Amino acid sequence: xxxxxxxxxxxxxxxxxxxxxxxxxxxxxxxxxxxxxxxxxxxxxxxxxxxxxxxxxxxxxxxxxxxxxxxxxxxxxxxxxxxxxxxxxxxxxxxxxxxxxxxxxxxxxxxxxxxxxxxxxxxxxxxxxxxxxxxxxxxxxxxxxxxxxxxxxxxxxxxxxxxxxxxxxxxxxxxxxxxxxxxxxxxxxxxxxxxxxxxxxxxxxxxxxxxxxxxxxxxxxxxxxxxxxxxxxxxxxxxxxxxxxxxxxxxxxxxxxxxxxxxxxxxxxxxxxxxxxxxxxxxxxxxxxxxxxxxxxxxxxxxxxxxxxxxxxxxxxxxxxxxxxxxxxxxxxxxxxxxxxxxxxxxxxxxxxxxxxxxxxx
Ligand code: FES
Ligand SMILES: [Fe+2]
Numbered sequence: 460x461x462x463x464x465x466x467x468x469x470x471x472x473x474x475x476x477x478x479x480x481x482x483x484x485x486x487x488x489x490x491x492x493x494x495x496x497x498x499x500x501x502x503x504x505x506x507x508x509x510x511x512x513x514x515x516x517x518x519x520x521x522x523x524x525x526x527x528x529x530x531x532x533x534x535x536x537x538x539x540x541x542x543x544x545x546x547x548x549x550x551x552x553x554x555x556x557x558x559x560x561x562x563x564x565x566x567x568x569x570x571x572x573x574x575x576x577x578x579x580x581x582x583x584x585x586x587x588x589x590x591x592x593x594x595x596x597x598x599x600x601x602x603x604x605x606x607x608x609x610x611x612x613x614x615x616x617x618x619x620x621x622x623x624x625x626x627x628x629x630x631x632x633x634x635x636x637x638x639x640x641x642x643x644x645x646x647x648x649x650x651x652x653x654x655x656x657x658x659x660x661x662x663x664x665x666x667x668x669x670x671x672x673x674x675x676x677x678x679x680x681x682x683x684x685x686x687x688x689x690x691x692x693x694x695x696x697x698x699x700x701x702x703x704x705x706x707x708x709x710x711x712x713x714x715x716x717x718x719x720x721x722x723x724x725x726x727x728x729x730x731x732x733x734x735x736x737x738x739x740x741x742x743x744x745x746x747x748x749x750x751x752x753x754x755x756x757x758x759x760x761x762x763x764x765x766x767x768x769x770x771x772x773x774x775x776x777x778x779x780x781x782x783x784x785x786x787x788x789x790x791x792x793x794x795x796x797x798x799x800x801x802x803x804x805x806x807x808x809x810x811x812x813x814x815x816x817x818x819x820x821x
Contacts, residue, residue, distance in 0.1 A: 472786055476819050477740050480786055481508040483816040484633075486604040488587070489714055490594040490734040490746050493623055497521070497595060502550055504536030506738045507597055512586065514595060515540060517548040517561045523588035523597045524563050528552040529581050535559070543567045559583060593623045594734060594746055604815065605672035608711020612719055612730055613750065621749035621759050626772055628744050631779045633714055633737035634787050634812055636745060639779045640716045640733055641708065641808055643678050644801050649774050653767060654682045656701060662801035674811060676708040676804045686767040687729050688722040708804070712811055727753045731768070741785045745772075789818040 472480070491505040492514060502515040504526045511526035513536040526536050533554040541551035541558045546566040549558040558567040563585035565577055587598040591607045612618070629636055639645075643663050646655025663680035682688065684700045703723040710716050717732040730750040735743050747768070754761070787809060788794040797806045812818045 470784075470821060472740065472784065472819065472821055476786065476821065480632075480740050480817065480819055481510075484508055484713070484737055485599040486602070486815075487713060488589070488596040488598045488603055488605070488607045490592075490736050491523075491597050492595045493625060493746065494521075494590045494593055494595050495623075500540050502536045502538060502540065504534060505597075505736075507599060508737055509739050510599055511536075512597060512599075513550065514588065514597075515550050517550065520561060521588045521590055521595055522550070522561045523586040523595075524550065524559065525584045525586070527583065528554060528557060529565060529583055530555060530557050535583070541567070557581070561585070592732075592734065592748065605712060608673060608709075608715040608717075608734075609671065610709055610711065610715070610717045610732065612709075612717065613732065613748075615750075618728075618730060618750035618752050619755050619759060621751065621761070622765075624747045624765075626745040626747060628738065628742050629776055629780055630741055631743050631782065632740055632785050632787065633735045633743045634808075634817060635779050635782055635785075636735045636743045637710065637714060637716050637733075638787070638805055638808060639775045640718075641676070641710060641804050642802075643676075643680060643706070643804060645778075646680070646682070649778055650771055652683055653685050653771060653774075654687075656681065656683055659701065665800075665804055667804050667807045669807075669811070672712055674710040674712060674804075674808060676706075676710065676807075678706040678708060678804075680704055680706065684722075686761070686764045687720055687731070688725070688727070690722065690725055690727065710808060712808075713815070713817055727751070747772075784821050786819045786821075787812060787817070788820050789813050792820045794820075 497503055497514055502513050505512050513524050513526035515522050526534050528535055535550050535552055538551045538553040541549050543549045543558050543566050546560045549560050551558045556569045557565050560566045563583045565581035589596050596607050647657045647660050659681045663678050665678045667676050681701050682704045684702050705721050707719040715734040720729045732748050734746045
């Protein structure tokens with residue numbers, strides 16, 4: 460194999476490759492913050508694809524702008540919300556008080572003398588922002604390639620929504636985090652006793668298809684009876700029994716994954732989803748949610764269920780953080796060796812990323 464193609468397996472990508480990755484990823488909506496974490500009268504700074512972004516609620520609308528003042532490039536997120544006659548609520552820089560309207564245009568400069576106008580280019584880039592699934596989503600490109608992923612099940616009123624959680628940053632690329640959730644063969648090795656069993660290592664049956672902006676994967680697999688699928692209360696005390704489970708998976712390309720989980724013969728259905736924020740090429744923040752169509756009389760926070768999810772995430776974290784190269788390499792490099800039919804969902808996800816220019820060789 461050509462060593463220039465492979466590079467050192469642990470080396471960081473060339474700067475140009477990182478920029479190519481960011482350019483490809485900028486065309487998608489990404490989740491950046493739980494909407495509940497953005498106060499009514501205070502801006503907050505977040506990071507997306509190494510771009511500093513300030514979020515604020517201005518005149519009843521969620522606004523995202525580049526988090527750098529046009530004057531001397533101070534962080535607008537350290538500033539405050541001001542009220543400017545004719546422009547309403549604006550974002551005021553903490554350094555010299557320049558105020559920016561929701562459009563990104565500067566509309567007030569306290570130091571402006573009478574003979575001067577506000578310079579026409581006193582403006583900061585404004586980005587697309589929207590609220591969905593309890594999260595604030597931002598697209599850094601004016602023309603998103605896809606919409607915010609559509610997951611109709613999350614609007615189904617037959618389900619009770621669990622808490623929205625934010626997991627600390629993983630030192631990994633966002634597609635690798637999604638692939639870890641999509642991978643349906645690692646359970647026996649990484650999550651033995653929870654969602655896998657080493658006496659059942661054959662690949663699950665799975666089918667994959669594309670529908671709109673999403674990839675749909677149906678999986679039938681065997682899992683130990685666990686907190687997600689357990690039929691009657693808590694454990695029977697005789698250790699986990701194996702159970703046939705159906706997972707209907709929806710992958711919002713490139714950064715969201717949703718599971719509808721149902722044990723065979725059961726009416727209980729549980730939804731689990733993750734949406735990941737690529738802060739940097741090698742730093743990924745995960746937002747995680749759940750919903751269930753049972754136990755409506757119980758609190759939404761089920762400590763047994765939540766503890767199990769925390770354990771699964773910890774088990775995955777150390778594996779995903781160990782993967783190199785950081786960015787998913789295209790098939791032609793042969794750096795990785797996905798196997799059919801076991802890795803079919805991953806192969807199809809990666810194929811789509813490749814079409815969108817998101818996979819990159821070092
Ligand atoms: S740096 Fe923002 S007002 Fe001067
Ligand atoms: Fe896992």
